Amino acid sequence: MxxxxxxxxxxxxxxxxxxxxxxxxxxxxxxxxxxxxxxxxxxxxxxxxxxxxxxxxxxxxxxxxxxxxxxxxxxxxxxxxxxxxxxxxxxxxxxxxxxxxxxxxxxxxxxxxxxxxxxxxxxxxxxxxxxxxxxxxxxxxxxxxxxxxxxxxxxxxxxxxxxxxxxxxxxxxxxxxxxxxxxxxxxxxxxxxxxxxxxxxxxxxxxxxxxxxxxxxxxxxxxxxxxxxxxxxxxxxxxxxxxxxxxxxxxRPATLFVASFVGTANLIEGRLSGAPGAFVFAAESVGPLQLERAGPCSRAGSVIFAARPEHLEMSAADAPAPAAGAIEARVEMVLPLGPSLVYELSRAGGNGLKVVLPRSNASARWSVGQSVRVGVRAGAPVSFFAR
Ligand SMILES: Nc1ncnc2c1ncn2[C@@H]1O[C@H](COP(=O)(O)OP(=O)(O)OP(=O)(O)O)[C@@H](O)[C@H]1O
Ligand SMILES: [Mg+2]
Structure with missing residues (x-):
């Protein structure tokens, strides 16, 4: 030994x-x-x-x-x-x-x-x-x-x-x-x-x-x-x-705890339906979001949706709604943090959202009080957890 x-x-x-x-x-x-x-x-x-x-x-x-x-x-x-x-x-x-x-x-x-x-x-x-x-x-x-x-x-x-x-x-x-x-x-x-x-x-x-x-x-x-x-x-x-x-x-956080403890996660409670390749997530102030991927939970039902701030993008509320659906929100605060712009948003019927955009290509700057639509970036690894 x-x-x-x-x-x-x-x-x-x-x-x-x-x-x-x-x-x-x-x-x-x-x-x-x-x-x-x-x-x-x-x-x-x-x-x-x-x-x-x-x-x-x-x-x-x-x-x-x-x-x-x-x-x-x-x-x-x-x-x-x-x-x-x-x-x-x-x-x-x-x-x-x-x-x-x-x-x-x-x-x-x-x-x-x-x-x-x-x-x-x-x-x-x-x-x-x-x-x-x-x-x-x-x-x-x-x-x-x-x-x-x-x-x-x-x-x-x-x-x-x-x-x-x-x-x-x-x-x-x-x-x-x-x-x-x-x-x-x-x-x-x-x-x-x-x-x-x-x-x-x-x-x-x-x-x-x-x-x-x-x-x-x-x-x-x-x-x-x-x-x-x-x-x-x-x-x-x-x-x-x-x-x-x-x-x-x-x-790819395995649990809701990991999603929230490691990094920042936007969490929205709602309902998941559909099947692989064509999932749909809906909640109050969330026009059904069409998503290819749902994980780790991909069973239809009551879920919590989790997305990182940089996985979201914003468009003007009066522009045509994106085909993949969007979350209706309002800009509450803008924080210019070095290379990024951090937006704190509120939405009806739920907790707020945080969106991070690179300052360099933030072609449109959103201002406090403005109504916006928040979509999920194509291919972003968002997660769902069963409730
Ligand atoms: N000697 C002890 N007797 C009874 N309970 C204890 C003892 N030492 C630790 N605990 C309890 O066991 C749990 C784990 O404690 P531990 O010290 O391993 O945590 P930790 O993750 O290192 O926390 P921290 O980040 O605060 O150091 C805690 O609930 C603590 O109160
Ligand atoms: Mg310790």
Missing amino acids: VTGQSAVSRASFQDGVFRMTASSGQRASVEVQLESVSHRYGDSLAVDRVDLRVSGGELVALLGPSGCGKTTLLRIVAGLMTQTGGSVRLDGEPVDRLPPNERGAGIVFQNYALFPHMTVAANVGYGLRARGASRAETARVVSEMLDMVRMSQFAGRYPRELSGGQQQRVALARTLAVKPRVLLLDEPFAALDKNLRLDMQIEIRRIQRELGITTLIVTHDQEEAMSMADRIAVMNAGVLEQFDTPEALYD
Whole structure:
């Protein structure tokens, strides 16, 4: 068995830490597999039968609102707590009975607790020394790690002499120094301002690619998930709603929750009829919309229609009605946001709509108070969900 931390770190020392990752036949990227993992805290179910298979070298974001079970799931993978149901495998091997130090998972938490009385170099080398690495070996790895997170010039400083982003990078270096098989990040940028967050997102992505280390990152920030992850696992109330690429989540949300949580969705309650190739959606203030595609729900009946703001287009209310049908609406607000114009619209008998048009080809500019017709752009991937 090569599951023990000591075996893992010994092997990596022999190979020369990190140099092995890009070369040699040794498997550096570990597959993480969750099989029907559940967790109860007393009576309350925090994680509900989650199945997830993260490929070796992949960066997966766990995305969902506060309290949906992200941290619980991450702690289960790390071995910091034992799930009440299901199992976790690393490269096919069940690790449910292994304590955290034998799973080889490196964790970086939101509060990056560095040891305040140790220099940056001592912090990064701490885990190696604790595992019995020699002084020379430790110094070599520390210097390599600090290079990687671009903190070499700060090796002699104390954590209190660093900015939040710098401390976060040291925490990352400290975690990576012991060569974890899996990297687990729990809201690691929460304490950082927007620019630093962006820098760290890019940095972590770069390092993660360089090392090919399988990574799970918890976030409730959809933009962060979208910009960093190969695939995103969207969670809601303990349930995994969808596990897919950012593009697929956005264009083909599997559930109403995903449609609303990832990106902005215009939602309209109404009735769907027709058949593939010729669906018709009707609701109050919606002249029947003719649509080729209906998904994921394509059964006639009561549905919720969901369209992204850029999937809609506008025409004047007094122009001939489009053949494919339109929604009657009124312009309430226009927001010029850089390259786009965002229109907030109201409509009779339902919630408002948001339409985004590129500023460059917004041939007609609509003004506040104007009545408009809103149509669905040809081929736009709108969605329907059963009610
Ligand atoms: N030790 C605990 N005892 C009882 N309930 C807990 C415990 N830890 C978490 N919970 C509950 O389990 C659910 C999931 O919590 P968890 O911390 O995993 O959520 P999260 O998705 O990480 O949320 P956040 O984005 O706020 O960090 C929540 O309802 C929470 O209140
Ligand atoms: Mg959490």
